[in-house]
Amino acid sequence: MTALAGSTADVLWATSLRRWNAVCWLLFALMAVGLVAMNRPGGSKCAALVLLGGVVLCYGALDRFPANPVVRPHVYLSALVVALGGLAYLRGNYAALFMVTLPHYWMFGRTPRAAMVFLGLAAVATLAGSVLRDDGWTVEFFTETLVSTLLVVAVGALIGLWAHSVVAQSAERARLLAELEEAQAELTEAHQRQGAADERERMARDIHDTLAQGFASIIVLAEAARMGLGTDPARSGRQLGSIESTARENLAEARELVGSGRRPDQTAAGPVAETLRRTLDRFAEDTGLTVDADLEDLECDQQTRIALLRCTQESLANVRKHARASTVGVVLARQPYGVELEITDDGAGFSVEESSGFGLDGMRKRLAELGGRLTVTSSLGDGTRVLALIPPGAAA
Helix, strand or coil: CHHHHHHHHHHHHHHHHHHHHHHHHHHHHHHHHHHHHCCCCHHHHHHHHHHHHHHHHHHHHHHHCCCCCCCCHHHHHHHHHHHHHHHHHHCCCHHHHHHHHCCHHHHHCCCHHHHHHHHHHHHHHHHHHHHHHCCCCCHHHHHHHHHHHHHHHHHHHHHHHHHHHHHHHHHHHHHHHHHHHHHHHHHHHHHHHHHHHHHHHHHHHHHHHHHHHHHHHHHHHHHHHHHCCCCCHHHHHHHHHHHHHHHHHHHHHHHHHHCCCCCCCCCCCCCHHHHHHHHHHHHHHHHCCEEEEEECCCCCCHHHHHHHHHHHHHHHHHHHHHHCCCEEEEEEEEECCEEEEEEEECCCCCCHHHCCCHHHHHHHHHHHCCCCEEEEEECCCCCEEEEEEECCCCCC
């Protein structure tokens, strides 16, 4: 981005320089015509034309071969100083050359100090030529030459310093704009990377909460059905039916994940208590555990319904895999501070501080997106309590 801004500035500068060169060539030509038309002795006229020609040749070489190490801007400015002194001595209309080339000191001086040095040398050269021409410090020298030269130099210095300040400010603004554009590009790229990371995390959470849980249920049911084939065929048949239903649901979830349909989080509409009750009934049927449910028939937005359902599914999956419990309690109620879901079990418990599972972390992040929080309380041998709280207006 910075290189692009720099190349654009170089193109604009090259275009402006070409236009200025065209004006300079025209002015040099007019000065040459003026010198030829002057009614001066032949030797003086020829010498003046030679000095002007030297300046033109140096300027042309500098314009034609800017990268040549021999043709330096300071060489041209030195030749210009000599020509101005010579023209002042020859009465060769040096003032016109001084006015035409006044911007050159700032264009080719590289720095304000160098420009001021060459401008001062030019003033001294013209004054010295005028003194030698008039054989001393005459009244004409003081009234015309000295005053006009110093006035031109002062105006040129002020205009040059002002122009240099403007150019420096413009360059600084261009640099700041280039840095701003670069920062904006980096910020956009960072946002894109963050968006991609967030999307990957969301997909991982959706897969864990839907497909992974379904496959875990299929494994547990398949093991139970295999072990009960010889002793309880009817129960094994029910478990095989549950396996088939879970597999079909997983297949539908997988199609929605990779297809253009709704997200897996977009569950069917309906009261949240009814959705949770179906989930709890299915869990009790598959595991044979006792489920005590106290579900308030409340209305909530879709995002809250999804969060409550996923927290319930994850908690029940943990009970199935780790708790070795006999009873599970689920309470859903609306409190003044929000919707509260409590899931307890009388299982083996665990150390919350040492837990590093993806499920609990996923529940915390899902609730945090709605401004809610998850509290897990457990200890070895005392069961587990999972409390999910979603504040009012979470969807907004």
